[in-house]
Amino acid sequence: MTGVFGFAALLRKAHLAHADGHEVFVVFDAENGAAARAGEDDAYKANRAAPEPCLFESLADIKRVLDLASVRWIEQDGCEGDDVIATLTTLARGQDRAVDIMSVDKDFYQMLADPRVRVLNTMLAENRRSIDGAAVRARFHVSADQWPDYRALTGDPSDNIAGIRGIGPMTAARLLAHGGHLEQIPQSLIRPSWGEQWEQALRWREMIRLDCKVELPDDLLTGQATDAMPRAAHLLETLDLW
Template sequence: MTPSPLLLVDGHHLLYRAWYGFAARIFDRDKQHDRTGVFGFAALLRKAQLQHAAGHEMFVVFDSEDGAQGRVEQDDAYKANRAVEPDPGLMGSLVHIKAALDGSGVRWIEQDGCEGDDVIATLTTLARRQGRPVDVMSGDKDFLQLLADPEVRLLNTMLAEQRRYSTGADVIDRFGVTAAQWPDYRALTGDPADNIAGVRGIGAKTATRLLRDTRSLEQIPADELRPAWAGQWQDALRWREMIRLDHKVELPDELLTGTPTEPLPRAAIVLERLDLW
């Protein structure tokens, strides 16, 4: 039997959407515990399945607590803009979300020492070796580099319906570089979400010009670089390696089943089953 298409879900991205994206807080019946995180996560995941992933295997990936450490060792500014502790209830929702996934038949992983992005990249590579189309559900632009494979798409359900899927062709249309060049482009222009500064004086248009003809950073002629840019070039090379996703994370065997995920229950039923009301 042909394995089903795969939907890989960026778990922490979906959690933040659930926690901050609902117009009103959702509490248990005693008004003592905020259940917005687990309710919103279950509701958004079910909606994604109904609208975009019927017949797909769904798999959720979470960041580990120390997952960013390897990149911090390369640059201690990495994600330093996220030093403010999130709402306690947000991270406290994780234990319930994982229980909800278990109860709904959705597999998930939080791999020690790994950022979820790298786990998703590795699972994408494994699935593609099996000939399976892959959709990655996230609003994180780092995943655009995975779209170098035409059978991989990025799904952002926060966007208007006609713009929710991104492909490699969309990367070229929107940014003027290929998906494979995304780490080079981002190293030049910077990534505010991860606190990567980028080369001072290089914006989107200049980066696109420097990377024309599918160049990499190493292939840009020295005479096209201003002295101030050249002085930051080693930083740019280091940032690019941080932005590149690791496709070879060591993971447990047989994480993916290849079979479609059963229809997910409504969020209210999920909370009932977990006795969270």
């Protein structure tokens, strides 16, 4: 139960520190969520170890903890959690609401073209953990809406996307400075060895792009602030997990 306790304790801490008075949502990957992207490239996430059997039991307990704490959560069948989060973010933006996405996943940087959206990475130093579009440009020298193009060129080891051989971060930023997206990069700047991989890069970009139109239940976003969670020990004790 250590993992369940840690999850509840960290979520409570993050809520109190960063989301007090806001609506909180927890999103899970569906077990078959990566199937569509893996169908485009069978290397997608193939570097990840198969989950331990006990993980599914822990996830069930985490969901029970969230229910007891009145924290809303969703696991949409057939969907990766990233796409669900992107869709929820888009819906909230349509209601003119600010959104913080708590994640270490850089794929969410593509959502930061809207100044109402930030990524919160609590693994970073306190003065760097709130990331917006300006921070992406300052660090990577590309705009938020260029992020899928940039990542297709440089690769994404966490998702087992190789990127184009010979193109690193500086070269990718320089190429994208000449054109908004891969299609606008002048052919004169593309080396023959890169051109051989270009079609694959276009496929990678579409895999990296988040789906902001996942079909979700109509009543997911209530606009009501989430109450502060009880302490993790209390939640586990109430559920007889300790």
